[in-house]
Each structure stands twice: as structure tokens, then as C-alpha cells.
Amino acid sequence: MENAPFFADVADGPTDGAAWWLITEDGVRVRAGLWGASKPRGTVLLFPGRTEYIEKYGRAAGDLAKRGYATFALDWRGQGLSDRLTGDAMSGHVMRFSDYQHDVNAMIATADTLDLPRPWHLLAHSMGGCIGLRAVMDGLPVQSCAFSGPMWGIKMSGSLRPLAWSLSWGSRKLGLGERYAPGTEPENYVLTEPFATNKLTSCPDMYQYMIDQALAYPELGLGGPSLHWLYEALSETRALARKPSPDLPCLTVLGSEEDIVDPARIIERMSRWPGGRLEVIESGRHEVLMDTPEMRGGVMELIGRFFDAPERVACETSSSKDRARPVAAAAPARQS
Template identity: 30%
Template structure:
């Protein structure tokens, strides 16, 4: 089940990159322009998966996971959000993270489902979403109530944002005021252009090999780089995070929490799980990017994901 490990990752890179090149790719239509997508369907797929990535990310960054899922006969569909990855940027300064309304992300996911996923897929369908992708997915479920999703797995979901040193309500008030005076498209306080942080200063992962690959990819493809968020992004994202606790959920959802996360607010994940009967929660010792963590953590997350989708029997099923 676990084909990729960090110590052998370099030797697997030619095969991983070959798989990336063999994926079907193109652009689909949205109100925000033609957005980039990638998908791969193995010869004998078990089920299909929509991968919804996080802020500053791209489908290209997940090429290791796409390759590993293919080895497990899982069809994967993924895309780049408006304003990041290989999709068109929304502002003249291409490094500023911006969206006018957070609902625009859910509308984009709906377009992706309608134009790319549904026409090609007849398999049981799950969603695997990371960070901001988790908030987008929950909002998509609330707004569009899709009937073909069997379950959703959320990796370190952005159900709340770590706005330290300010409380979230103060950050939201400041961002809202900035938008009112016409600064919505400017960097929020403390945000800046893309910077490649050294490994020892990063908040994303404890795995130096996967971190180096991530930074190396963005060095090789500068068009993938994205900097900090705008006041508009921060304001609409904080508003949406508050609203997500109250949404209705009719399908199973698993929340994977990174215990050493400094990017999102884990307390918001706890509140979200407590509010919904369909939500279960698991904890993993790692930083924010659980799917790019050290092998011991990453494999535990993937095992939990495979159990959630029914690929592996759960501990309760086996009696262990």
C-alpha cells in the first residue's frame, strides 16, 4: 500500500515524473478563466478521488502522492485554484493571494466536477482535501449538496486560521476595514512576496527531503510561486471559517489533525467535529502538511485514509 518513502524518493523521481507527464491534463472553464486540471485513471481502479489542494499549492506539487495512489489503483482528479498554480492569477502582482469571495472557490470546484470529473467517472467518488482545500470542500458540500460523493477526508483543514498575535475576530475586523477603504487587493499585515524559507525555519513539514523537493519545484517553475494573502482573502476566509461550523453534512467526513500545526487553528477542527454527527477526527504527530510529512506520520495518515475509504479494514473490523 505504501510505495513511496523519503529515503528512496530520489531513486523514484524518474518514475514519479514519468507518471506526471502521462496524466491527462487541460483547462476547464470558470468565471475566473480557464483553470488547469490533471487526472489519471489506472487500468483497474478501485475508486475515484478528487484531490483539492491548499493555498499556495498546485497539482504539480502532489506528483509523489498522485504516483503512489496510481500504484494503489485509485483514479485521481485534481486542479489548480483560481490565482495559483498553473491557473491564471487574479491580480497584477501575481504573488498576492486573492479571492473576491470565498464562495468563488466552491463554484470553481463545482465547475471542475461538472466539466471534468462527472463526464469521465463512473466509480465510487471520494474527496481528499488539504488545508484551504478542506474549507473549500466543506463549503462546496453546503452550497451544492452533491449526491455522488461517498465520503470526504480532510487533511489539516482550514476550519480556522492561526492569526496570532491577533485573535481571529480582531484580524477579521482589521481586514474588513482595510477592504472598506479600498485596500482589499493589498497584502494583509505581515504578508509579503514569495520567499523560500530554509528547512529549519519552515512551518510545513518535518521531512527535509520532501521540503527540499517542494522548494526545488518552485525554483524550477517560478510561475507556481505565490506569496502571502491579501486583506480581501483574509476577510472572506475568516468569515467562511466561522460559518462552516453551522453547515449541514449528510456524508461521512474524517478530519486529520496535525498536532504541531501552526498554520490553522486546531481548536476550530475540534468544534467542527463536535458539532457534526457525520464527522470523526484523528490526530497525527506532525506539522501542517501531513501528506508531505516524515514517513512514519505520512504512512499513518494514508493508512487512516485507506481505512476511511474501505481499502483497508479498520482496527474495529479486525478486532485489534
């Protein structure tokens, strides 16, 4: 494997971070990064969200290392330092959503080559949660899976959803699929959205952490998704919603103020996941792994305990009335 750039100066993670270039089976070059643990008791396969990159999870990797877990993360095709897929480097684009599984396959092959400590666990955020759900349904070799604000549906109004379907479908037929989805732009979100109105975190320090990374290494940044990506994402989330949950211990954390992915889809999925637990994080936004020290600490403690004992922790409070209350108040999932 060929060494790849790794920006330890902005990651704020364990000091042993390293990265490599991987070539997928369809010829795309993607970047994978590893943080070890002094005496690893297992490895967390970390699937980032759309627009994200390895270094953004440096602090999370530090939390996992304290519990004895190595962290192996990936830049998905079309973002981070992995190959961009259109002439516009800021466009979030993919030809087929299933192509991300080629990236997963390259990651798993490399984990085998590196002989990363087992058992392996999955931690997947947002778009990574969509990719990760497909992967575990297809037999990803992990002992358990944890999701943070997974993109099992995209949040939008009922009136906008049919328009999103028709516009994204039509753009492909007209050769306009690489254009930005309505309401998005070729700019890095954290460099254009004021902290006061951001949908990611309520922690000024964590938002500044993201801004500092974006300013130091603009090549990591990504703008809005293409219309083609939108169609592929809508199609994949709809297809996944129709499939049963796998028989694998699962923990999902969801911010009570989630406003990017569709909470109803998450609630519906977790209601029919055998051995699954949904934890609603009070006052959490989209990135509960990157919020205030108190919130982040509590969430990472829960995830760490889950990886230590997946079956036990998944069932600890799954029937608790307190845990069920915010779930019961949510709207039913949409199937389109």
C-alpha cells in the same frame, strides 16, 4: 477540452498524468490534472491548499494509484497555472470565497465528461478543506470525504483576531484590499523559510521536493494572501462553523504540531460530525501528507482504507480513549 501544461518532471507521480484548461461559469480559466490507475476502483477529487498546485500532489497520487484510485486535482483560481486575479501574480486573492465553488462546479462537470470511475471521494487539504466543506454541505457527489489540516479557522492569537477582522474589513472600504496581509510577503514560502523553522513538514526530502518544484517552475508559486482574501476567509470559516456537519462519512487528520490553521475549530467540528473520525498525528505539522516516509505512509494507508470502506473505518476507533486524549486536552473552538 484544451490540453494544459503539466510538469511531470517535478511531480514524481504516476506516469500517465495529464492536464486541461477548464472555463468556469464566471469566465475564469483554471487548470485540472488527472492521474489514472491501471484498474481504477474509484476517483479521488483532490482539493489543494492555498499556494498549492497539481504537481505538488504527484507522490500522493502515486500512493492512491497503488490502492487503485485515480486522482483528479485542481489549481484554484488565483494560484498555480490558473488565472491570477490581480496585477500582482504573487498575491493570493479572491473576490468572494464563494467564487471557489465555481471552480468546483467546473471540476465536477469535467469529471462527468471524462467519465471518471466511481465512486468518487474527496481529499482536501488546508484551504481546500474549507472549500471542500462548503462543497459537501452543498451536495458534492462523493461517497466520503477526507480532510488534512483543514482551514476551518485560521490560527492567530486572541489579541490579533479583532485586529485582523477590522484591518481586513477596513481595507476593502478604502480600496486597499489587494495589499498583502500583515506579516506576509510576495515571496514563495519554501524559497524564503529555512527548513529548520518551517511549519509545513519535518521531512527534509519533502521540503526539498517543494523547493525543487518552485525553482524549476516559478510560475506555479504564490506569496502571501491579500487583505481582501483574509476578510473573505475569516467570513467563510465563521459562516461554516455555524452550520451542522453533513451526513457523510468523514475522516480528518490533524498534526499535533499544527500552527497554520486553527486546531480548536477542527476538533469542535469533528466532535459533532455523525460518522466522523478525527486522527491526531503525533509530531505532524501542517502537511502530514508530505512528511517523513513513516508518517506519510501511515496517513496514506489510513486514508486509503477509509476510501475502501468509509463507514467502517470512520467508526473503527472514534470512541477509543487513546484517540480522544489529545482532543480532550485542546482549547474550545473560537466562533469569530
